[in-house]
Amino acid sequence: MRISRKKLQHLGIHAILILTLLAVAFPIYYAFIMATHIHQDAYAFPPILTPGDQLMPNITEAWSRVDMSVVLNNSLIIAVIVSIGKIVFSILAAFAFTHFKFRGSWFLFPLCMVTQMMPLPVRVIPLYQTMANLGWLNTYRALTIPYLASTTGIILFRQFYMTVPEELADAARVDGASPMQYLRNILIPLSWTNIAALLVIEFVYMWNEYLWPNIVTTASDMRVAQMGLRMLYTS
Template sequence: KYFFFAVILITHMLPLPIRIVPTYELMRTFGWVNTYRALTIPFFASATGTLLFRQLFMTVPPSLSDAARIDGAGPMRFLFSVLIPLSKTNVGALFLIEFTYMWNEYLWPMIVTNSNNMRVVQIGIKMLLASEAQAAEWNIIMAGAIIAMIPPLIMLLIFQRTIMEGFSLKEEK
């Protein structure tokens, strides 16, 4: 298990440009090029999530599992009744991290989409920049940048309470 964890961490250290060709080939094989699935699903397999959840589950004392077993809970009951509620903060934090990373990605959407109706907002803002023949309209570019900041801000506001509860280790009422 330590070997596989080390391999996962090594892949986490590799930047996206190194992983682009195999990931693109996989998306092409699935027939997902120029789809929303290609824009989102590759980010679900996250080494960050593996690291977060491994560290959380390593802090769960074995006596908790033993107590659940004595109470008649099997492995699936222990997972759904104990481990998943314990990991609520990690789920919120991981979702926020991955959403922000996905939202701000520029290179991957540029490669995996090839039609203008599938382009993401970051590529649209780049297209607003002027060519040499035309001056940039900075008011429109800045308005686009502000609009592009709204979805991550909304996600932060939605998950703020969950993350702050994790920091304060406050019990729910």
Template sequence: MTHRISRSRSLGRHALLLVCVSITCFPVLYALLISTFDFQQVFIYPPRLIPGISLLENVGLAWSKVSLGRLLANSFVISISVALGKTLLSILAAFAFTYFRDFPGKNLLFVVILITHMLPLPVRIISTFQLMDTLNWVNTYYALTIPFFASATGTLLFRQFFLTVPASLSDAARIDGAGPMRFLTRILMPLSYNNLVALFMVEFVYMWNEYLWPLIVTTSNEMRVAQIGIKMLVATDAQAEWNVIMAGVILV
């Protein structure tokens, strides 16, 4: 009897997971299906469930209409730069808060850093744009990357991990003649490998999906990102070609 109840619960959990996966994957699969249709097939009712033969043509149109290749390259460069910069600055800041024990006012400074985490981008966007304009960074990679380098979340993540490292380990490194940077690169960073990879991936995906800031701080299509490219495909004077738009979405 107990075995049957356990099996029923297991089947119920798997059924629930299957439903959740289906709901999550449906928009992507439907976009892929639409991207295989030609313009007329998109509006057929009832909708077709059999893929068409126009996928490559739609991909080519999406690629050429908004220079999607350039926009994807911009997104990749910006995402990689921000992920690397934010990870590096976060680990250095966290190291300073934990390694230098007699650093005056470090707790107050850490609280100030955490407070900045409560300020969303829309609150900071005007002042940040004015700063970029003053520095003549508008429509440059500097404006698209440098404002995102600082990270209260990343600093907190690494600081909390570094606090779990025994103080005797840093004392032993000092006795052996290892300076702060050597202790960081040879001991702490290898121990923080999982945190490094996790933060890098999260920040890469975050920047890849960023839309508002690149839209505000860029003025030429050559500096736009892929997310804006999809919007450019939609915002046309003629009727939207959803087969081409979905092909662009699949590429992005």
């Protein structure tokens, strides 16, 4: 029985996808396996690939060394606030750039794109001085407000809004809808895919953030998850 070329291509594609999935999933599986063993087993050769019986003792010890409930709660609060805040500000800014004509708009959007070229480490010193002058060190404000403006989010929503037919805005205007009603009732329902994508990206980014929280916080009750993991590693 001969197998068609198209079927062979499908089999090849599925084989590649399965191998890729295994390559991505194996580190996660191995990390879980190591969590069930004593730390000396991490250096064993050949590697141990079967579960052990030390999972709960390891979790208990890790929880006792670092107050994980505090750092996880802080990271969750910060990630949620920043993710939602970025979405709100990005939607409003993108709507202004695409549906309103105002003086200087030709300059402001390129300026936003230029800020995307400046990573956080470049802005650390002036940002820290600003937070210190405002008295915001060791507060959620210092951990969230500098992240609320998102060039990535503005570009994402602006490019999407530019693809929405102008006739929808004209029809809403004829029906007596205000600009905010048009945004709330038409554009936002059309943007759920973009909102979900930006929410996931920003949540993961903020959850993994280490540099800025490590700079603006010294109090133990304001540490985030990545700082807790670092303390656990060094202890």
